[in-house]
Amino acid sequence: MTSFLAKRGTRRAVAIAAATAIATGTLLAAGAAVGQSAFVADSHRLSGDQAGAVRQAIKGGKAKNVILLIGDGMGDSEITVARNYQYGAAGRIPGIDALPLTGSYTTYSVYKDGVNKGKPDYVTDSAASGTGWATGTKSYDGAISVDIDGNPLPTLLEIAKANGLRTGDVSTAEIQDATPAVQVAHVGDRGCYGPDSAACGADALASGGRGSISEQLLDTRADVVLGGGLASFQQTAKAGAWKGSTLLQQATARGYRIVTDAAGLAGVAKADQTTPLLGLFAPGNFPTRYAATTATVGGANTPITCTANPGRLSTKLSLASLTTKAIDLLRSSKKNDKGFFLQVEGASIDKRDHSADACGQIGETIDLDEAVQAALAFAKKDGNTLVLVTADHAHTSQIVDSTPPTALSTGLVTADGTVMKVSYGTSAAGGSQQHTGAQVRIAGYGPGAANVVGLTDQTDTFGTIVRTLGLRTDASGHGTPGHGTPGHGAPGHGTPGHGQGGDRR
């Protein structure tokens, strides 16, 4: 793909070039030179027929590794907002825009109960949408890899692990947040972060459940888990074999290596089932790349520029750095290596969009893009890796021409030197801007990536990854016959004696 190979600077100068000349090449009409008098940036992204390049980008067969990158709330509008600001309208987001195969998928969730039980709920939350791709099954808002009746569903990460692959889960959010949680836990309410969470209800160990997301994460025992959410691990187990110990103590006792800063992470050279890596770099969510801005009614009339967030973590803990570290730890040069499955989330595109924070969401999109670049760099070198980049749902931010009369808005002076007005109109000041229900982009590179082309549903991503990795879903290590809920539901599950197949302590 021409576009895939092209390298561009981060900020593009306005080129003195006639767009027509590029489009028509040698067939340019002599008289059309009049069009060349206009100083217009080169808008063209194609330099010729790309049919051959697209055909070449379609790789059949299996991949050894899959890296799934999620921009939380990264609809087409959020992508365009970030491109316009950071690279200019004619620019190219180096990773996101470089993926050669593209399509859209639908993201709706379903109602849990009442007369609409099982029917579409047109605007999903991150829990239901994550459950969709992690398990291949639609569920209700708030569900963490359980179906609408509360039954646990095997996740991609669990299935990959049971098939002998190495696994990773990376996020800039608390690692208990919905998107990272859907790969490692099964709870009825996404708020069930730790033993102290009232939201756990029947899922609490003390109630005979599978335990909180943090506790289940330790049971699931991915090789590499990197994110925020340290606070929940400082809570103390209320029941089970680890009753009375904090989750950090439990993790250490179960063989995890825990790191909480860049130096600690740099010191890790190996992560596996003997010593899985648990990196928790913030009590809650990561601070954002850019300092927060606040949209106001009429705000777009006073354009601003984004500034760095002084509270941002070390760039050694950027999403790209964590992604690179995770890949380094999961990859193997062993001949019989079965490959890896890694999920990476840029979490705060969504969170900042909720807060009508234009600079915040832009910075997080750029941060995710750097992680996409890291994943692509590995995949291109490796040649046997599927990279998928998508969102869990669309969001509120819209690019408008005029300052909207009632919606909140922010004006931004972009890389082009002109003003982009971003509108937030689904909630009032101080409220939370809403997710939206539009289909979103899914794009891919590598074997299996052709399955993103056209219109798919979020739940299809599960099947695409299962097929591309050649996973057996009946080998998930959870399907103990006679188990009421396959491998997840037994009381006491999560205690050392009942550990998952991979828990070797």
Place this chain on the structure above:
Amino acid sequence: MTSFLAKRGTRRAVAIAAATAIATGTLLAAGAAVGQSAFVADSHRLSGDQAGAVRQAIKGGKAKNVILLIGDGMGDSEITVARNYQYGAAGRIPGIDALPLTGSYTTYSVYKDGVNKGKPDYVTDSAASGTGWATGTKSYDGAISVDIDGNPLPTLLEIAKANGLRTGDVSTAEIQDATPAVQVAHVGDRGCYGPDSAACGADALASGGRGSISEQLLDTRADVVLGGGLASFQQTAKAGAWKGSTLLQQATARGYRIVTDAAGLAGVAKADQTTPLLGLFAPGNFPTRYAATTATVGGANTPITCTANPGRLSTKLSLASLTTKAIDLLRSSKKNDKGFFLQVEGASIDKRDHSADACGQIGETIDLDEAVQAALAFAKKDGNTLVLVTADHAHTSQIVDSTPPTALSTGLVTADGTVMKVSYGTSAAGGSQQHTGAQVRIAGYGPGAANVVGLTDQTDTFGTIVRTLGLRTDASGHGTPGHGTPGHGAPGHGTPGHGQGGDRR
């Protein structure tokens, strides 16, 4: 492509099927049957690896015909709104969703003058965006196929005609409206509809210009023009060879066959350069398919259902019918036939979105889709036709979870039997909801369609069509050497004696 071949009913029943079973096929874990207890509609759109099908959908080489269908204002949100309402969230829009190759393109326009001259204007209007694909050159809001300095730029339709192809231009809007106009006229202000339009300024014949859009349309002399906008043709020329005659009189004198109703259209068996067809079926824009609804603050709390618009024209004049008629008139079984270029616009998705009319925009999206189905049916049978479907820009409507506090909204009971809330938040009640700047979907079928995959710009569509049809842009018939503005600028142009190559009167 599996999805391309699949036929589904217009309204889908909620299937009693476990999504997991479909996704994992024979590899289904025995224990996963618990998931099957939930009654959830089958959400999956893929039934297996589609890499081979996508590869097969990529046709290299040239196409004989191109049909370009534009959903005005049909962003991904508008597509999803229409799907949810008409077919359900798990449903499939029969034409739009069936296109096998997909991508996104950027739509920004550029500033005409001032310090920002030539720099990106992040939200385009339909004139600048149409100019983008019709000429391959970015221009300013309001421009009809002129560059930012006002110089005319050869259009796809003009170039195709000069290459010996047959040409057509179809819209549900006034045919002078921006999208149809960009193929047949060159004016500095899109409001220059007819001789009476004050907006014409220096473009008026009386001012030594090229004349209004309606007058230039007669000069350009496409084989088939079908749409609204009869009123402008009832105006009287103020200068030039046809001074004192109405444009309808002029058209008749210049050999056009004029029809104004379904019976008249049905009677037309042939349209060519001897007797081009001018079908004008409404004084202004076509009435919409569904009766208009009005979004209000809090409106989504009182859900409604869309109803038919009693004022709609005969279905024999639906966009699908006009598209089928145009294709029938443009196609040829002659061995040496050079093929055709046809542009079709579903205009009022945009217009109803501006008016915060959810049912209106949905009906127009469905109407466009029927035209897409007609185009695809021909293309599949023909085997030598590129079909492209895209939008000129994104728009305001958003699907939200909760009724927004300040934005206008409408609640709709959908095909699923649940409520979809549609929000319009970029203008106040009575104002015009704004276009938005998000990248939009472009999808295609047939030779050359691979050029929509990935990220392109609106202006790339020009090059894709030129290349796929193998057009010589130096044979446009407009490039008279020494002409200040190539083939368009000569005063008196449009008079019979100075007629375009194709004007054989």
